[in-house]
Amino acid sequence: GEDVEQSLFLSVREGDSSVINCTYTDSSSTYLYWYKQEPGAGLQLLTYIFSNMDMKQDQRLTVLLNKKDKHLSLRIADTQTGDSAIYFCAESKDTGGFKTIFGAGTRLFVKA
Amino acid sequence: EAQVTQNPRYLITVTGKKLTVTCSQNMNHEYMSWYRQDPGLGLRQIYYSMNVEVTDKGDVPEGYKVSRKEKRNFPLILESPSPNQTSLYFCASSLRTRFGGELFFGEGSRLTVL
Numbered sequence: 001g002e003d004v005e006q007s008l009f010l011s012v013r014e015g016d017s018s019v020i021n022c023t024y025t026d027s028s029s030t031y032l033y034w035y036k037q038e039p040g041a042g043l044q045l046l047t048y049i050f051s052n053m054d055m056k057q058d059q060r061l062t063v064l065l066n067k068k069d070k071h072l073s074l075r076i077a078d079t080q081t082g083d084s085a086i087y088f089c090a091e092s093k094d095t096g097g098f099k100t101i102f103g104a105g106t107r108l109f110v111k112a
Numbered sequence: 113e114a115q116v117t118q119n120p121r122y123l124i125t126v127t128g129k130k131l132t133v134t135c136s137q138n139m140n141h142e143y144m145s146w147y148r149q150d151p152g153l154g155l156r157q158i159y160y161s162m163n164v165e166v167t168d169k170g171d172v173p174e175g176y177k178v179s180r181k182e183k184r185n186f187p188l189i190l191e192s193p194s195p196n197q198t199s200l201y202f203c204a205s206s207l208r209t210r211f212g213g214e215l216f217f218g219e220g221s222r223l224t225v226l
Contacts, residue, residue, distance in 0.1 A: 031213075042202055048214070088154065099157070100157075102147075102156075103154050104152055
């Protein structure tokens with residue numbers, strides 16, 4: 001199957017860490033992405049990881065990839081109210097026509 | 113400024129009245145795609161285009177048409193809209209490489225079909 005699954009909601013307090021989890025089914029995926037959607041806007045690429053990597057860190061963001069379990073996570077350190085948004089996990093693979101498959105999105109609420 | 117522009121941003125229409133949502137990108141991207149976003153379902157691909165005059169169906173193409181006559185434009189056409197096409201639509205473009213690539217999204221077009 002081609003499902004990318006993630007939980008729909010996450011609520012954290014300002015200053016805490018947020019961890020958003022995602023599972024995917026296709027082990028042939030080449031890139032795995034995290035996109036952020038702020039209210040009333042389109043999606044923007046937040047970060048990505050190539051499938052031969054285990055971890056990628058970018059300032060407050062840490063992406064962990066467990067290929068064996070097909071599990072991807074996004075950790076946001078010191079979560080701020082401006083991080084409130086919907087976060088989409090996505091996988092990309094070469095099917096001859098390039099396909100990017102999105103999860104349903106995790107809505108992150110940050111409480112002040 | 114590099115961007116993907118969609119119009120209209122908001123539209124309310126009635127069943128059966130043909131409409132077109134335009135999409136234009138200024139990044140010289142070969143790949144363009146249309147998605148619809150529905151609560152709990154995430155983004156589902158409607159149609160995509162690898163290059164001019166090359167289009168292909170995504171996961172939910174029924175009730176939609178597209179055309180790619182020029183590299184920068186990729187309009188989405190609803191010939192006879194129905195209420196189940198009420199949704200938030202996104203156009204995206206990408207400079208695709210062998211292994212994928214970042215998608216650049218428009219701001220979305222919210223369509224309501226009565």
